[in-house]
Amino acid sequence: MTRTRSQWWLYIVLTLALLAVIAPFVWMVLGSFKTQGELLQNPPTWWPQAATLDNYTRLFSRLNFSQYFVNSTVVAVAVTAGNLIFCSMVGYALAMLDFPGRRALFLLVMGTLLIPGVVTFVPLFVLVTNVGLSNSLPGLILPFLVSPFGVFLMRQYISGLPRDLLDAGRVDGASELRIFGRIFLPLCGPALATLGILTFLGSWNNFLWPLVVAQEESKYTLPVALALYSKGQNSTQYGLLLAGATVVVIPVLAIFLAFQRRFIEGIATTGIK
Amino acid sequence: MLQSLFMSFTDTRSRDLRTPFAVDVVGLENYAKAFSDPVFRKAMLNTAYFVVVGVPLTLLMALAAAVALDRGIRRLRGLFRLGFYTPVITSIVAVAVVWRFLLERDYGLINTALGWVGIDGxxxxxxxxxxxxxLILMASWRNFGTGMIIFLAGLQAVPWMLHEAAAIDGAGAWRRFRHITLPLLRPTMLFVSVTTGIGYLQFFEEPFVMTNGGPLNSTISMSMYTYRQFGFGNYGLAAAMSYIIFVIVAVVTAIQFRLLRENT
Incomplete structure (x- = not known):
């Protein structure tokens, strides 16, 4: 017997499963071009009978989605940049440098990794409010600039690099910052890429925190705006909501498809989405 | 973290934010209030339902997909893997909005599909x-991709020689799966069930967008009810509830470790 003998019936089963997994997205995109009347038809249609861009124009002109799009992008880019810088620094220190309390610090980081976000969000909210950052974009960004997961990821990766590089750099008289920035950081490419993609997607899709902090409409991120619109007076504007969902999903899908190989490898090795 | 523990023992409300020393320590009152609140108890039951049904279903779908991709087919593996993983990376809010329409009674896609095989959805x-x-259907659909990827990595570690030896001894495919693959996958299984379980214990977006906890509080989750109390300004109570969630997460994780480790 061979290791992998392709079985034709499995292809059929898997193809059906794949269609079931993808169908909601296809339906979402197609539905966003339909009119309200067509969306309420029974039985439902696949292709838009009278395709219209109406939903999108209303989304961006009347409902301010361009503002939310900008907010989401600013927050996600800032959070990603912060994680790339700070997580690699902390990870490097934990992996390569000797200082008292290193082990304790690492255990502390691991400990916070296990705490569910629900537990910290009330005191975090109080903290952010007390420093006057609630209802502001910095309030959405600052708490997430460094993450225990990112520190752990970078620490594991840097631990695998040869320590000799550090000694060589010191012998040659390079400053500590230079050793980190010029020798180690360029070697961290794959880990940084994984961290960057995961952080960007996580931030883009983040919901609970922006929902709590962004109290004013002008500070909403896309998921918050979409969730609140889906409950408010627009809750029956199906075309509008499907167009909103499309706007939230498509950038993420594009990034995912562009980087999918690196991404899936990252999941398999770290196990965290 | 410690601050929230302290807060859960006080009567902090939103107006107390400016005067943090004016709050009174009320001891275990918040916890007592939470446990005697029928809606919170209902939320605990709902969360248990979601986890107890949702985690095994997600695990089963993930394992089936992983085994089929690893052993059953040779070509197009990457395509299927990519497709099955796609829902995981998308925003739960967006997905929940879409699924709200898919699950509609009359013009929803799911009931239409059920209608083809003669079922009145x-x-x-x-x-x-x-x-x-x-909600469980939607959550499993969205999340099984993560488990599948991790199972795929775990399956690579199952030595093929064991399977060949067992095949020579006359063991069929199912028996080999049960007695070789499954025991060797135990650590992977533990990992996937723990991470999925932790996520499901905190489910929030699904009821928030799709049902608002209804009908008749049948889908309100612990996280959602905590958020609601927080929204009312009852910070101390919300902190106490979030601690209850945390303790449950820790206990359930410990139990899963026990269960999956002992039977080896």
């Missing part, structure tokens, strides 16, 4: 008995 989100299964 229920009024998923409008019926207290069917709303939770609807």
């Amino acid at each position: 229920p009024n998923w989100l409008g019926d207290p008995h069917w709303a939770m299964p609807g």
